[in-house]
Amino acid sequence: MNTDQRGIILNLHEIGALKFGTFQLKSGETSTFYIDLRVIVSYPKLLQQICSLVSVTIQKDIDEKIPTRLCGVPYTALPIATVVSINTNLPMLIRRKEAKLYGTKKLIDGEYSCGDDVIVIEDVISSGASILETVEDLEKSNLNVSRVIVLVDRQQGGLQRLSNKGLNITSIFTITQIVDILKREGKISEEKHKNVLDYIKNHQIKNDDSDMILRTKLAFQQRAELGETSKITQKILKLIIEKKTNLCVAADVESADQLLKIAEQVAPHICILKTHIDAVIGVTESTIKHLQQLAKQYNFLIMEDRKMADIGNTVKLQYKKLVKWADLVTVHSVSGGLMLKGILEEVQQTDLLDKRGVFIIAELSCEGNLISQQYTKDTVKIAEDYKDIVVGLVCQTNGVLPSPSLLQLTPGVNITSSGDSLGQKYQTPSDIILTKGADIAVVGRGIYEATNPAETAKYYKESLWNTYLERVSNQ
Incomplete structure (x- = not known):
């Protein structure tokens, strides 16, 4: 390590960008050290020194024949990328954390062409999750990430994780190098030095992304046998396997008579019947009882698409009316996890933990x-x-679900229409199962508005099931 690099480390410690003690990280874990490079924007000379190091590292390997752009991971790396862009005369792109809802609705701002190389710049790497998000968005925009430059590696496995994914990634400093110099210069004690090294050794991130990969690779039977799969999810998977159907029909009709008629017609072909009971005219206890009888006779589950979204106590009160008959219910997460705690308490009180479940609306x-x-x-x-x-x-x-023990339910399937006048966009079974990664596909108007709902449901059932078989056989 040269004198300039040593000087930068000492200056970072001086301004409080390198802290030692006890700190709670974003992940919830407690760390013996904390790296906060956001403060360097207030120290222009130090910022320029850091960016000069990054610039030199980048310029060593640039092929001038290939158009190259820079992209800083939002937000801390953005000023670093900006200064490096000026130093190297390489154009810069900005990745938005969320796409604009107006204009071009682009995730990536700046001028570029399909296939251009991009060098991603990040301040600190722990797991590498933020870098991966940026890489994915760049690749979705048809850009090629040729390299990743990280200022500080916390040495918890993130660098190796990204390397395993085929990314060319290097760091300028490691936390070990930093604490070695600080100890040598008398800036930290032997005890703090040891605490950091012990922390690194005992807090390695699992370099296993199999959960994200395996969900679409594993057959339903394999997922049902996973130890972390809940009893209600096992029940659904076994039902799906037994009936050979991953079709959910959304019976979004207006009257109780229509609801029961559609339910009877599609019952042999579905794993779930999705209802909006609160929007159906004429529903009585007899209607609910009839639905339950059909569900038992034809082996499907009833999901009330209520999309509850209130505080925990209110949701618990609302759910009291549903727990008696709805196997599944949908909720929004806008009010946080305590809402689910309310539902869980009600399910436990009625001793139905292996028979009741929730789908959360994520998109x-x-x-x-x-x-x-x-x-x-x-x-x-x-x-x-x-x-x-x-x-x-x-x-x-595809890729939203963190575990193969959870199911992805995706609405919006219709083979005869591309959408409606109210913003609904439809997709084919192949789009839903193969591209979007759905386990269970929801079909509404494509079936209940068909001339022969029973035959149409059978067609969707076979198409969706065969597409699922194609997905697991091609892995």
């Missing part, structure tokens, strides 16, 4: 909806915290 299929990427990520975290009751997520994107 919507309608155009112009306000769900953001961060909202979806937070929803996933809630689902992981309440796996005893959460069966899966309602979402539109």
Whole structure:
């Protein structure tokens, strides 16, 4: 390590960018050290020194014949990338954390052409999750990430994780190099030095992304046998396997008579009947009882698509009316996880833990909806915290689900229409199962508005099931 690098480390310690003690990280873990490079924007000379190091590292390997652009991981790395862009005369791109809901609706701002190389710049790497998000968005925009430059590696496995994914990634400093110099210069004690090294050794991130990969690779039977799969999810998977159907029919009709008629017609071909009982005219206890009888006779589950979204106590009160007959219910996560705690308490009180479950809305299929990427990520975290009751997520994107023990339910399937006048966008069975990664596909108007709903449901059932078989056989 040269004198300039040593000087930068000492200066970072001087301004409080390198802290030692006890700190709670974003992940919830407690760390013996904390690296906060956001403060360097207030120290222009130090910022320029750091950016000069990054610039030199980049310029060593640039092929001037290939158009290259820079992209800083939002937000801390953005000023670093900006200065490096000026130093190297390489154009810069900005990756938005959320796509604009107006204009071009682009995730990546700046001028570029398909196939251009991009060098991603990040300040600190722990797991590498933020870098991967940026890489994925760049690749979705048909850009090629040729290299990743990280200022500080916390040495917890993130660098190796990204290397295993084929990314060319290097760091300028490691935390070991930093604490070695600080100890040598008398800036930290032997005890603090040891605490950091012990922390690194005992807090390695699992370099196993199999959960994200295996969900679409594993057959339903294999997923039912996973130890972390809840009893209600096992029940659904076994039902799906037994009937050889991953079709959910949305019976979004207006009257109780229509509801029962559609239910009787599609019953042999579905795993789930999705209802909006609160929107159906003429529903009585007899209607509910008839639905339950059909569900028992033809082996399907009833899901009330209520999309509850209130505080925990209110949701618990609402759910009291549903727990007696609805096997599944949908909720929004906008009010947080305590809402699910309310549902879980009600299920436990009625001794139905192995018979009742929840799907959380993580994404919507309608155009112009306000769900953001961060909202979806937070929803996933809630689902992981309440796996005893959460069966899966309602979402539109492959890779959202964190575990093969959860199910992806995706609405918006219709082979005869591309959408409606109210923003709904439809897709084919292949789009839903292969591209979007759905386990269970929801079909509504494509079936209940068909001339022969029973035959149409059978067609969708066979098409969706065969597409699922194609998915697991091609892995």
